[in-house]
Amino acid sequence: KNLLTMTLLPSFVTHAAKRIAQGSLHSSLRPLSSLTDPSMLRYWGKGNLQNAIPIQREARIVSLSDPNDDANSALNYGALPEGAHLLAIGTKFDEFDIRTLQEQEPNVLFVSHPLARKPLVQLLDALPTVEWVHTRSAGIDFVTSPGLSASKVYVTNARGQFSSTLAEYCMMACSYFAKSLPRLIQQKQDRNWGKYDVLELRGATLGVVGYGDIGRACAKLAHVYGMKVVALRRHPDLCVDDPLCDKVLPSTTEALNELMSESDYILVSAPLTDDTRGLIGPTQFAHAKDQAVFINLGRGPVVDEDALIAALKSGKLKGAALDVFTEEPLPVESELWDLDNVLISPHNMDQTATFMHEATEFFVNENLPRFVRKEELLNHVDKVAGY
Numbered sequence: 001k002n003l004l005t006m007t008l009l010p011s012f013v014t015h016a017a018k019r020i021a022q023g024s025l026h027s028s029l030r031p032l033s034s035l036t037d038p039s040m041l042r043y044w045g046k047g048n049l050q051n052a053i054p055i056q057r058e059a060r061i062v063s064l065s066d067p068n069d070d071a072n073s074a075l076n077y078g079a080l081p082e083g084a085h086l087l088a089i090g091t092k093f094d095e096f097d098i099r100t101l102q103e104q105e106p107n108v109l110f111v112s113h114p115l116a117r118k119p120l121v122q123l124l125d126a127l128p129t130v131e132w133v134h135t136r137s138a139g140i141d142f143v144t145s146p147g148l149s150a151s152k153v154y155v156t157n158a159r160g161q162f163s164s165t166l167a168e169y170c171m172m173a174c175s176y177f178a179k180s181l182p183r184l185i186q187q188k189q190d191r192n193w194g195k196y197d198v199l200e201l202r203g204a205t206l207g208v209v210g211y212g213d214i215g216r217a218c219a220k221l222a223h224v225y226g227m228k229v230v231a232l233r234r235h236p237d238l239c240v241d242d243p244l245c246d247k248v249l250p251s252t253t254e255a256l257n258e259l260m261s262e263s264d265y266i267l268v269s270a271p272l273t274d275d276t277r278g279l280i281g282p283t284q285f286a287h288a289k290d291q292a293v294f295i296n297l298g299r300g301p302v303v304d305e306d307a308l309i310a311a312l313k314s315g316k317l318k319g320a321a322l323d324v325f326t327e328e329p330l331p332v333e334s335e336l337w338d339l340d341n342v343l344i345s346p347h348n349m350d351q352t353a354t355f356m357h358e359a360t361e362f363f364v365n366e367n368l369p370r371f372v373r374k375e376e377l378l379n380h381v382d383k384v385a386g387y
Helices: 010-021 070-076 098-104 117-126 146-150 163-178 181-190 213-224 253-261 280-286 305-314 354-371
Strands: 059-064 086-089 108-111 132-135 154-156 205-207 226-233 246-251 266-270 290-294 316-321 342-344
Touching: 010 205, 059 070, 059 117, 070 086, 070 354, 086 098, 086 354, 098 117, 098 305, 098 316, 108 117, 117 146, 132 354, 163 181, 163 213, 163 290, 163 316, 181 316, 205 213, 205 253, 213 226, 226 253, 246 253, 253 280, 280 305, 290 305
Parallel strands: 059 086, 059 108, 108 132, 132 154, 205 226, 205 266, 226 246, 266 290, 290 316, 316 342
Antiparallel strands: none
């Protein structure tokens, strides 16, 4: 049914036919993501919806995505919720039959293509009936623009789909330096039974720059370890009764420097916006506690990479664990590759085998049923602030 109502692209038709021939055109049977807070869900994984609120409107969807992206199978080839219809898929504005879409009056835009910034604004201008834009990622810096900010659309994202595994990475990074894992590996290679003192995470302070969903997931595990948590966020009042935080600071330069000076482990999980670009620079590293460990799993450009390298080379910082960088892939000539006190991962510490599938399934199986029933959508994003 969904395929027959589409404005079909040749590449999409070919791919769909291939999937049908393979017998893989079906609704996703993947288990619920362990990264999603089950208490927030009304529909995903709930089975029979006969007792749900009646359908109030249709969801007529345009997908700004790669038709061959298997992670979008639940949307492109699955059985959509009652009242939802997929109209068209494309990666560029000129791939869509705009006249036909204007007649069909789409009201939902799903976005997963990394080069979506310009075509998204073009589609919003051409299709004024669109009410809701959902991005498959947690960060929306790849679609933010003056055009999106000025639009009337409601924006949501996949916040929560990536937090759990990133929190595990954060604690692994803390332990990597606390227990001197590089030394252990070297001693094994050398067949060296040399004992040495290790550091305990219990009682140490984790400073979280950007206490959103990812930051709080890290704080949750740190709390279990017995660590103290100092959080920095734009709206500290939202943490008034948060049992995970020992201190909450506002997003000011003075507060950021205070966090840097108090933290044994500094975690950056802030999104990339105009306000956060270059947020951590020479001044912040100068305020950092001696021998602190720096962890970045937010966005690379939030940190002045040259200042970070200087702090690592001088010994001000004990080390750094970096999953994101100013330029990706990290250039082979970057000094970071040469520093023994740096743990580098290729922006993949949230990349489970099914993480993108789960992000799409959240849209299809939770927020779409909410939309057609005119219920509040999960994961609202401030399209002007960028998070």
